[in-house]
Amino acid sequence: MAARSSNAPLLEVRNLRVEFPTRRGTLLAVDDVSFDIAPGEVLGVVGESGAGKSLTGNAIIGLLEPPGRIASGEIRLEGRRIDNLPYEEMRKIRGARIGAIFQDPLTSLNPLYSVGRQLVETIQTHRPMSAAEAGKRAIDLLKEVGIPGAEQRIDHYPHQFSGGMRQRVVIALALCAGPRLIVADEPTTALDVSIQAQIISLLKRLCRDHGTAVMLVTHDMGVIAETADRVAVMYAGRVAEIGPVHNVIKHANHPYTRGLMGSIPSLGHRAERLTQIDGSMPRLTEIPKGCAFNPRCTERGQRCMVERPDLIPAGLGWAACWLHDAKGVGAAVPKELADA
């Protein structure tokens, strides 16, 4: 967290709601999400599939797929509001101020153009450079992301690179116009386990060198533990807990986070059975009253069944759980094992 010299956050997300109008009513996929990212900071965002992590990322880069849309809330980049910009204004920010990396490096690159052409095209879109200058910068970038023989490889097509190498090219493309923030949506999920670590450490190193902040969306707690400064845990479209990464991992404040941590195998303890959280995340159409996690929670009380908690200061971070409220959860409501 060395880069937090200035107090102003790079990215501010306030009360963000993303909704999907459907025939059977409007679904709220991201519900009242707020967080900040400081310059140079790595914020990990974890949660199960469908928790709203990727949608939050897409909302930030302004690429929600219709009919999804931002219903309310604000997104600010360097103090400037960006959630309501016209398409053309936002286009100039994408790539130049906010970069993005998506899940599958095999399909993120256009198969018909050489990687050099795709790099040069992106650089020239955002920087007033000649083709020769942009080409030189493209080679430098390929070298920086660790592609051997960059001078020759620049003319090669995506299908001539391996998965890991392609993801390096994707990272070079995301960084080539010098963005302040990168939204990385499961950047290693599609890769070999042996290559995942390389890509993550490369991303981490590059962003440290360039002072680029990262919003790292993943469901891999191991990646978060290694990379992130802070972590936000999302559940059913809301932030369940947010705080410094070591605190969240060692002293989780939300029962859901504790459940998540219990389900990660660790090398230290052997032969222990991994705990799992019973049940599954509710569908958007059937989110229960009160706390969305209450059907699966072992520590729930009367209050959790009727009142929805917002983020409450807990330890060094914040948790959306009545356990941290002065009034507590109320009378305990034991979890019936029958209601699966």
Add this chain to the structure above:
Amino acid sequence: MLAFILRRLAQSVAVLLTVGLVSFFLFRYVGDPINAMVGQDTPAVEREALRQKLGLNEPAPLQFIHFIANAAQGKFGLSYRTSEPVSRMILERLPATLELSFCAAMFALLVGVPMGVYTGLYPRHWSSRAFQAVSLIGVSLPTFLIGILLILFFSVILHWLPSFGRGETVTIGWWTTNFLRWKGIEALILPSITLGLFQLTLLMRLVRSEMLEVMRTDYIKFARARGLSNRAINFGHALKNTLVPVITVAGLQLGSLIAFALVTETVFAWPGVGQLFIQSVQFADIPVMAAYLMLIGLFFVIINLAVDLLYFAVDPRLRSQVGGRAGAH
């Protein structure tokens, strides 16, 4: 790469030989050509002499070899109907058909592809829906009906455009062209629209569905995330990825434009090879029919070869599959 071209050339030759075999059987065994050439009261001795002279009493394989050897030199014998050399009759009429097919193809490509891109990019816009509806008409109406309707409207009612013939042409060497006289260009308009309309709607629908598919891919999303302009995304990244299927279909369609120009040529009394073919069928003029068959076969083979080579220009993955490493681009 060279090996691939050679292999394709060999395949093309095989296809042409097969077409030649069909033409030969048509020529040789659909009725007795001697009967078609001589009068009813010709004595049997003269018939036999003619048979001898034409080589028709040789064994069939030998005759086939002669037929192919002659065809390769463009010799298809004399027309039964006019006693002119078939090759000259076809060459005289070929420019008319080629110019008509070319204009129809250009019309289909230059209108159909942009319409397909537009309807693919804005599928919900009312004008896209209108294009879709109109294209259904184009696909479902038969060519001759479209031609007759166009003649009724633009020639009979409005008197804007001629209803038949090539208008004025200019002869350059053996090639007669419509393009150098305004009257000739005028005469091309209605037949080209008639001939090209079906291909236009087909191309539009194909480009539209391919565009819809490509716009959903990850690399288009990533191109947006890189902040590229809409123009670069729509035409540079999306359209180019739709080209392989579009080239395939457009190439085949160009072949059928030439082959099936005969309906349009009949409706517009267009003096092309299609019309010649129809007349030959009526007179059982087998040498002309055989030559026409060979010619159409040749066009299809050439177009297919060109299409295959275009794939390489478009898709680098094919280049490296066939030719080892892809060269610098």
